[in-house]
Amino acid sequence: MRVLTPTNVEEAVAMLAVEEDLIPMAGGTDLLVHWPEHLEARERGYLDLSGVESLRGMEWSDAFLTLGALTTYWEVVTDARVGREFRLMVEAARQVGAIQIQSRGTWAGNIANGSPAADGVPVLMAYGAEVELASAGGGARWVAMDSYYTDYKQSVKRPDELITRVRVPRAEYEIEVWEKVGSRRAQAISKVGLAITKGDEGWRVVAASMAPTIRRCAAIEKLLTKEAAINRPEDLLKAIGKDVSPIDDLRSTAAYRELTMARVVYHALKGRVSFVT
Amino acid sequence: MSEGAGMMQISMTLNGKEVSADVDPGERLLDTLRYALGLTGTKEGCGEGECGACSVLMDGVPVNSCLVPSYQARGRVIETVEHVQESDVEPLLSSGATQCGACTPGIVVTAQWVRRHPELLETHTLRELMAGNLCRCTGYDGVIEGVEATLTVDGQSS
Ligand SMILES: Cc1cc2nc3c(=O)[nH]c(=O)nc-3n(C[C@H](O)[C@H](O)[C@H](O)COP(=O)(O)OP(=O)(O)OC[C@H]3O[C@@H](n4cnc5c(N)ncnc54)[C@H](O)[C@@H]3O)c2cc1C
Ligand code: FES
Ligand code: FES
Numbered sequence: 001m002r003v004l005t006p007t008n009v010e011e012a013v014a015m016l017a018v019e020e021d022l023i024p025m026a027g028g029t030d031l032l033v034h035w036p037e038h039l040e041a042r043e044r045g046y047l048d049l050s051g052v053e054s055l056r057g058m059e060w061s062d063a064f065l066t067l068g069a070l071t072t073y074w075e076v077v078t079d080a081r082v083g084r085e086f087r088l089m090v091e092a093a094r095q096v097g098a099i100q101i102q103s104r105g106t107w108a109g110n111i112a113n114g115s116p117a118a119d120g121v122p123v124l125m126a127y128g129a130e131v132e133l134a135s136a137g138g139g140a141r142w143v144a145m146d147s148y149y150t151d152y153k154q155s156v157k158r159p160d161e162l163i164t165r166v167r168v169p170r171a172e173y174e175i176e177v178w179e180k181v182g183s184r185r186a187q188a189i190s191k192v193g194l195a196i197t198k199g200d201e202g203w204r205v206v207a208a209s210m211a212p213t214i215r216r217c218a219a220i221e222k223l224l225t226k227e228a229a230i231n232r233p234e235d236l237l238k239a240i241g242k243d244v245s246p247i248d249d250l251r252s253t254a255a256y257r258e259l260t261m262a263r264v265v266y267h268a269l270k271g272r273v274s275f276v277t
Numbered sequence: 278m279s280e281g282a283g284m285m286q287i288s289m290t291l292n293g294k295e296v297s298a299d300v301d302p303g304e305r306l307l308d309t310l311r312y313a314l315g316l317t318g319t320k321e322g323c324g325e326g327e328c329g330a331c332s333v334l335m336d337g338v339p340v341n342s343c344l345v346p347s348y349q350a351r352g353r354v355i356e357t358v359e360h361v362q363e364s365d366v367e368p369l370l371s372s373g374a375t376q377c378g379a380c381t382p383g384i385v386v387t388a389q390w391v392r393r394h395p396e397l398l399e400t401h402t403l404r405e406l407m408a409g410n411l412c413r414c415t416g417y418d419g420v421i422e423g424v425e426a427t428l429t430v431d432g433q434s435s
Contacts, residue, residue, distance in 0.1 A: 001303035003285070003348055025346060032344040033325045035305060042303065050349045074338065098409025099387070100329055103338040104345070 002045035009134060012052055013162055017136035020159040022047040026070060027104035029097070030113045055164060058082070064167040069108035071166075073120070077102060086168060088123040088178040088195060095119060095180055108163040111145075114153040114213070119193060121145070121214045122206040123178055124166065126195035132165040133157055140164070146206075149213035173199040177268040181260055192260045196268060198224075205265070210244035210257060217243035220265065227275040233262035240265075287351040291316075292360040300347035307331045307342040309350070310357060318358040318382050322411075329410035332383035333357050339387050339409070358382040361389050365427055374423030376414035384410045388424040395428070 004022065006012035016022055025031060025046045035041075049055055055070040058079065065086065067076075073093035076082050083090045096102055096110075096119050110120035111131060125145040134140045135158070149155050157163070175198040181191050193208030203224045205217040219239035223230070230236060237258060246257040269276040288297040291314065298313050310316045310333070322330030324343050331342040334356040366385055368374075375381045387410050391397060397406060403421055412420055 001301065003302040003346070005348065025349070028344050028346055028349070029326060032305065032346065035303070036324070046302065046346075048346070048348060051351075094405075097326070098329070099390075099406060100332055100339050100341040100344075100409040101326060103335070104340050 001042045003048050004045060005048045005051050007051050007053070009052060009054060009162070009164055010138075012047060012049065013134050013136045013139075013160070015047055016160050016162060019045065021045075024049055024112070024162060026050075026106045026109040026112075027072065029101050029105040030109060030115075049162075062170070064169055066165050066167040067107055068165060069106065069163050071107055073102035073105050073107070074099065076107075085170060086123075086127060088126065088176050088197070089120075089168075091178050092119045092123045092180075092195075107166055111148070111166070112155075112157070112163055114149065114155060116152065116211065116213055117193065117209045118214060119180060119208070122193050122195040122208045124168065125206045125214065125216065126176075126178075126197045126204045127168045128171070128201065128204065129166055129168045131157075131163055132167070133161040134164040135161045142167070146204075146216045149215070152212035154213075171199045171201070173197050175269075175272060179264045179268060181264060192257050192264065194261060194264050194268070196265070207244050207261060210246045210261060212245070215244070219243045224269075224273075227273075230266065230269075230276045233259070233266040236262040236265055285348055287348055289350045289352065290354040292356055298347070302346070302348060304347045305343055306333070306345040306347050306350050306355070309347040310342060310355075316357050316359055320379060320382055322379060322383075327411065328380070329383040329387065330380055332386040332410065334386060334390060337390070337393070339390050341409075356386075356389075358385050361385050365389065365392070368426030369420075369423035372423035372426055373419035374415060375419075380410055380412040380414075380420075384412070384420055384424070388427050391424065392428055 004015050006015060021044050023044055023046050025048045055068045057068050058071055059066045073096050076089050076093045096105055107120045110118045129145045130142045131148055132140055132142055143156055177196040179194045191209055195206040197204045203221045205220045207217050208214045219242040223239050240258050240261055246254040248254050284299045285302060286297060286299050288295060298309055300309050307321055310319050319333055319342055320330040321343060322328035326341045326344045332339050333342045336354050387407055391406050
């Protein structure tokens with residue numbers, strides 16, 4: 001096995017440009033699971049990001065909270081200001097594994113890993129976050145989280161690109177909801193995850209574990225924007241059917257997931273907006 | 278930067294001392310501690326980040342050493358269960374926090390972190406802080422009582 005240890009972003013993306021199948025290593029909480037048995041990885045090399053200091057830490061500007069790619073869940077959990085402005089980020093981070101995972105796992109790793117059951121991704125998407133993708137020669141572009149994924153574990157990120165930052169626009173929200181329905185509280189992989197916000201830019205409804213990728217739910221958002229009367233969870237099923245395509249797997253069945261999602265949306269909004277009663 | 282095929286030399290602060298080790302790029306901190314440095318107090322349970330038996334403190338915060346590539350320990354401060362004073366562990370023994378003992382080193386390490394940061398208990402419950410340390414024997418009440426008891430031990434080592 002091989003590892004390259006760049007100390008700045010320019011070096012890191014130059015290495016990726018030469019060797020596109022290098023595997024970026026952040027907190028390792030996805031990559032190291034059963035690592036000794038990952039024989040195929042031995043043929044490839046790793047690109048260790050931990051020595052790239054500029055990828056650490058969070059920054060506030062008037063418009064954004066910006067997370068360096070090495071920002072962990074625990075850094076967010078222990079930051080009171082994030083708790084005040086982006087409550088759902090703290091709520092979601094607190095439920096990712098336990099302290100040993102929160103201390104190492106990064107938000108960027110969660111995005112890059114691309115699991116449809118991820119917990120960091122839905123709240124970032126519900127806050128309208130964008131991802132910075134950097135490549136050799138000073139290339140960098142910002143991609144909105146809600147257009148980042150293209151299919152199961154597929155994204156617009158090219159193999160020669162690295163996630164360097166994630167920025168979350170600062171805004172006021174009337175409604176912020178994050179729910180994870182799992183089998184047990186700690187260290188559960190979610191069966192249904194849901195993040196909902198309503199701010200100046202309208203509704204954002206994001207579902208996890210309901211489709212090959214985490215995604216915005218356009219039909220539900222439309223229903224909520226129209227303020228159509230919703231009197232019971234079943235009133236949401238038609239829109240949910242348009243937005244998602246859950247699978248039957250060992251964790252749950254498709255029908256259970258759709259009904260669960262309907263109930264979660266309904267109970268989250270009941271009494272908080274006039275048209276959900 | 279370095280080009281790393283084959284072994285790589287790293288140094289870290291381990292239990293208060295500067296230590297160097299030659300590590301394979303595919304080696305986990307758990308293996309380096311146990312087999313290269315002879316610190317066998319840290320245990321392997323699941324090898325997939327679920328059980329916490331392999332917990333060590335990295336820059337003062339609990340991590341699962343089975344999920345840390347050894348090369349990422351370079352320049353960092355690592356503390357293992359061997360660094361914890363016996364007096365800090367005593368209350369765990371007397372409260373039934375340990376039976377077979379497989380989980381105990383990890384629990385001791387996480388408990389040490391909580392001891393040093395009483396402010397954590399303002400935002401988190403002890404059960405939430407200890408949720409990454411699984412125990413198949415005790416049913417947790419003994420663990421939680423034992424850790425609670427360690428929180429009030431005098432003469433903190435840290
Ligand atoms: C016990 C356990 C419990 C867990 N619980 C949860 C949970 O509750 N919810 C949840 O969402 N996840 C959970 N996870 C999964 C994991 O912790 C998260 O997905 C975490 O955010 C991954 O971040 P990392 O830095 O550790 O990623 P790594 O393992 O370092 O990398 C993950 C992937 O992202 C790529 N990558 C990392 N950083 C970059 C970058 N900057 N640019 C490009 N590619 C990059 C890597 O190459 C790899 O493919 C759990 C894992 C374990 C072991
Ligand atoms: S052995 Fe590392 S968490 Fe179980
Ligand atoms: S005492 Fe046996 S696993 Fe905890």
